[in-house]
Amino acid sequence: MFSEKLGLTLLFSILVWLGATLFFVFFGSAVLVDPYQQNFLTAFLLLELATAVVLYIVFVIFRKLDPSPYAVVKLGLIGSAVGLIIDAFVLWNRDVFFSGLSSEQLLAFTIWMAFAYGLYLLIPLFMKKGNK
Structure with a gap:
C-alpha cells in the first residue's frame, strides 16, 4: 500500500536529485575543478x-x-537509493546530461557525488541522535 509519507519521501528524494543535477548542468563547468x-x-x-x-x-x-x-x-536511505539509481543512468548518458563538462570535470562530479551520498546517509543519523 502506497502511503502519503512514502510519497512525500519519494518526492523529496527526486527533488534533491533534480536540484543537484540541475546545479551541475548549469554551473558544473564553473565549479568543478580538474582533480x-x-x-x-x-x-x-x-x-x-x-x-x-x-x-x-x-x-x-x-x-x-x-x-x-x-x-x-528514511529520507537519507530512500533518497540515496533513488539518487544513485538515477545517477547511474545519467552517468551512462553523460553526453546528454553533461555535454559541457570535460572528462576531468566529469571525474570531479563523480567524486563530489560519491562523497555527497555519504553525507546524505550520515547527516540524518546525527540529526536523529541529537533529537531523542
Whole structure:
C-alpha cells in the first residue's frame, strides 16, 4: 500500500536529485575543478560544505512535514537509493546530461557525488541522535 509519507519521501528524494543535477548542468563547468590540479581539494571541500548545508536544510524541512521518529533516516536511505539509481543512468548518458563538462570535470562530479551520498546517509543519523 502506497502511503502519503512514502510519497512525500519519494518526492523529496527526486527533488534533491533534480536540484543537484540541475546545479551541475548549469554551473558544473564553473565549479568543478580538474582533480589533478593543485586547487582541487579546496574547491572540493567548499562544494561539499555547501552540499552539507543544503542537505541539512532539506532534512529540517522534511522533518517538519513528517515528524515521525525516523523520517529523516528514511529520507537519507530512500533518497540515496533513488539518487544513485538515477545517477547511474545519467552517468551512462553523460553526453546528454553533461555535454559541457570535460572528462576531468566529469571525474570531479563523480567524486563530489560519491562523497555527497555519504553525507546524505550520515547527516540524518546525527540529526536523529541529537533529537531523542
